[in-house]
Amino acid sequence: MPPFAHQHASHCESGVMASLLRHHGLPMSEAMAFGLASAVFFAYLPFMRINGLPLIAYRIAPRGIIKRLHGELGLGMRFEKFASPREGTPRLDELLDAGHLVGLQTSVFWLPYFPPDLRFHFNAHNLLVYGREGDEYLVSDPVAETVVRCARADLEKARFAKGMLAPKGLLYYATGKPSAPDWAKLGKRALARAAATMLRTPIPFVGVRGIGLLAWQVGRLPDSDHSRMYVGNIVRMQEEIGTGGAGFRFLYASFLQELAELTGHKPLEGLAARLVEVGDRWREFALAAARMIRGRDPFDGRALGARLHDLAADEKKFFGELDAAQRAWAC
Amino acid sequence: MRERDVPQEGNVTLAGHRKAVYAVADDGRVRLVASRGWEVEEIVTRQAIDDLERLAREAHGRAVAGLTSPLEVHMYRARMDLALLSQSTGLWRWRIRRHFRPQVFAHLSPALRQRYADALGLSLEALGRID
Numbered sequence: 001m002p003p004f005a006h007q008h009a010s011h012c013e014s015g016v017m018a019s020l021l022r023h024h025g026l027p028m029s030e031a032m033a034f035g036l037a038s039a040v041f042f043a044y045l046p047f048m049r050i051n052g053l054p055l056i057a058y059r060i061a062p063r064g065i066i067k068r069l070h071g072e073l074g075l076g077m078r079f080e081k082f083a084s085p086r087e088g089t090p091r092l093d094e095l096l097d098a099g100h101l102v103g104l105q106t107s108v109f110w111l112p113y114f115p116p117d118l119r120f121h122f123n124a125h126n127l128l129v130y131g132r133e134g135d136e137y138l139v140s141d142p143v144a145e146t147v148v149r150c151a152r153a154d155l156e157k158a159r160f161a162k163g164m165l166a167p168k169g170l171l172y173y174a175t176g177k178p179s180a181p182d183w184a185k186l187g188k189r190a191l192a193r194a195a196a197t198m199l200r201t202p203i204p205f206v207g208v209r210g211i212g213l214l215a216w217q218v219g220r221l222p223d224s225d226h227s228r229m230y231v232g233n234i235v236r237m238q239e240e241i242g243t244g245g246a247g248f249r250f251l252y253a254s255f256l257q258e259l260a261e262l263t264g265h266k267p268l269e270g271l272a273a274r275l276v277e278v279g280d281r282w283r284e285f286a287l288a289a290a291r292m293i294r295g296r297d298p299f300d301g302r303a304l305g306a307r308l309h310d311l312a313a314d315e316k317k318f319f320g321e322l323d324a325a326q327r328a329w330a331c
Numbered sequence: 332m333r334e335r336d337v338p339q340e341g342n343v344t345l346a347g348h349r350k351a352v353y354a355v356a357d358d359g360r361v362r363l364v365a366s367r368g369w370e371v372e373e374i375v376t377r378q379a380i381d382d383l384e385r386l387a388r389e390a391h392g393r394a395v396a397g398l399t400s401p402l403e404v405h406m407y408r409a410r411m412d413l414a415l416l417s418q419s420t421g422l423w424r425w426r427i428r429r430h431f432r433p434q435v436f437a438h439l440s441p442a443l444r445q446r447y448a449d450a451l452g453l454s455l456e457a458l459g460r461i462d
Contacts, residue, residue, distance in 0.1 A: 008365065010351040030363070031353070051412060109410065110452070115346035117380055121415055145349055145365065157452065162419040229382065232375040240372045242350065244363075245332060250353035254361035276355055280332060290371040293378055 004101060004130040006140045006147045010244030010251060013065045014039065015142025016103050016126040023101050026073070026178040030142075034059075035255025036186060037068040038193040040248055042315070043206045044214040050164070053233040056214070058247030060197075062124035062165060066103070066172065072186055076176030081168045085156040088169035093132065095173060102129045105170040107161030113141070113148040122241070123165040129155075143242050184263045184331035194252075195323035198315065208319065211312035219305025223298070231289045231304060239286050246279030253279065267325040274321070278314045285311065334364055342368025344376040383410050394461050400436030401461045402427075402447060409451045419450040 004023055007030070009015025014034035021028040034040075041060045048055040059065075070077040082088035095102050108114055108125045131138040136149045150158075159169045198207040205213060214234070221227040237247070244251035253275040260268035285307045291297045292304070334354045349365040356362055387407035393399040406416050417424045430436050430443075441455075448458045 008351050008363065010353065010363065031361075115344060115348055117344035117346065117376055119410070120379075121410060143350065162421075162450075163415045164418075166418075229378065232378045235371065235375045236379060239369065240376055245352040245354070250332065250361060254353050254363075257361055272361065273359075276332070276361065283332060286371050290374040294374050 004128075004140065007142070008145050009142035011059070011242045011248070012126040012142050013062065014251070016128055017065055017069050019128055019140060019142060020101060020103060020174060021069070021073070021075075021178060024075070024174055024178055026180065029254075029258060031251055031254035032258055033065065033069060034248070034251050035194075035259065036072060036190045037065040038190045038197065039065050039068075040194050040252040041197060041206075042208070042210050042247075044210040044217075045205055046217070053230060056234055056237045058238060058243060063105075066126075073178045073181060074176055075174045075178050077172055077174050079170065079172045081170050082160075083168075085160055085169070088159060088171070089152065089156060092129065092171055095171070096129060096132050096137075100173045103127070103172045104129060104155075104159055105167035106155070106158035107163075107167065108158075110154055110158035110161060111141075111150065112154050113139075113144065113150065118240075121161070121163060123161055123163055123167055182331075183259070184265065184329070187259045187263060187265075188326055188329050188331055191322055191326040191329075195319045195326060198319040199323065208312050208316040211308060211315060215305045215308035215312055217305075218308055219302050221299075221301035221304075223301075227299060227301060228293045232293050235286045235289050238282060246282040249275055249279035249282060263331075265325075265329055265331075267328070271318070271322055271325060274318055278311070278318055281307075281311055281314060334362075337364045337366050338369035339367040340370050340373070342370070342373040342376075344368070344373050344380075383407065391461060394433075397433055399431050400433045401459060402436055403431045404461050405447075405451050405453060405458060411451075416450065420446050422446070 007019055009018065009030040011034065014030045018028045018030045018033040021033065039059045041058060043057045045055040066077070069075065080091065082091065092102060104127055106125050106127060107121060107123045109119045109121045128140040129137050130140055135152045137152065137155055139148050139150045141148060159167055161167065201207045204210065218231060221230060239245065253272040256268045256272035256275065260266060285304065288307065289304055292299045332354045334356045337352055337354045345368045349367055351363050352366045353361050354364050387404060390399060390404045390407050394401055394404050413424050413427060416427055430439060444455055444458060448455050451458065
């Protein structure tokens with residue numbers, strides 16, 4: 001096994017999987033890992049509240065990328081959970097000593113190398129451990145520019161944090177050797193799955209209908225502090241928490257370009273350019289919202305709602321075209 | 332977003348780190364660019380942090396006035412709320428709320444204090460004082 005090579009990424013889960021696949025001999029970019037797992041998404045879940053604000057997601061549920069790639073590429077992934085650090089820490093040490101590259105689910109709050117302002121109680125942060133030295137682990141956190149070190153006690157707290165999406169010490173590693181797949185077949189299936197989720201999920205909170213529902217909700221927000229927190233939360237989920245910009249839309253555009261190059265299926269190039277434009281609209285929404293939060297512009301829920309309404313229409317059109325391109329793709 | 336438009340605004344919330352974003356390079360390819368931050372991100376992150384700090388400050392004021400125990404202050408300082416502290420300690424919410432009463436908190440058993448200290452990442456001594 002060659003020495004481990006760290007790579008900077010925008011999102012933890014796609015970054016971890018890209019690094020893991022590369023380490024096992026299959027060239028893979030973060031965008032490719034993200035796209036093949038059909039991770040582009042939207043959900044507005046008003047009944048799931050964190051600190052009184054609804055859950056908004058621009059990507060599929062945590063662990064979805066790992067599970068889908070494991071299923072598609074035959075990685076032979078093993079997943080192990082533990083009741084306490086007493087069992088979880090020796091097992092991690094054992095795997096590292098055997099030369100495995102181990103993925104962990106952790107809570108951002110307990111990772112000391114994170115910028116203090118970004119340490120929230122988010123329990124589904126993924127990172128890789130590639131070795132240990134004394135009481136320190138050698139950590140490759142995809143959202144960090146370089147590798148970092150983490151003390152045993154800190155990592156234990158991060159792995160066994162409680163609350164929503166509690167990691168329960170989850171660790172995972174690959175046992176198989178992935179072989180180069182039929183990119184066209186895999187790609188077509190990934191596009192079909194993404195389009196179906198965004199366009200045809202039969203509940204109104206998910207996909208383009210979810211954006212529409214959020215638009216309606218934002219449109220009736222009054223001028224209040226709570227409203228500013230509400231739209232601030234949307235922008236945070238979209239930009240701040242490692243999405244690569246515009247809620248993963250730029251990342252997915254990068255995947256479309258790469259897939260077009262790899263398979264020679266030209267229509268995907270045009271779709272990538274379209275999605276970059278849609279992403280720019282998301283960024284404009286974020287900018288308008290931030291100006292209102294700061295008080296540079298008066299708060300105007302209807303204007304923000306109208307922007308989201310247009311975005312719902314843009315995404316409906318985009319994913320419709322993606323679906324058509326995928327159907328027309330003979331492979 | 333074009334590569335040259337990627338914000339490099341030096342956000343304080345990133346504490347000198349750079350985050351990866353994707354942007355269109357001059358050759359039309361979308362690729363990863365390291366960013367020093369966008370003011371928009373800084374505004375929304377500070378908004379969330381300020382709200383948590385306000386809660387901690389208000390609890391601190393109540394604790395100084397003898398209206399609540401140090402436990403509530405430490406809960407907010409650890410960026411937790413009652414629901415999360417309850418899940419982290421395995422204690423019922425009404426029990427924790429009772430421990431917010433200074434006279435009840437003063438007579439907590441060492442075992443319970445240790446449970447709170449572990450969940451909040453504090454030493455036993457730090458749990459009992461506010462500064």
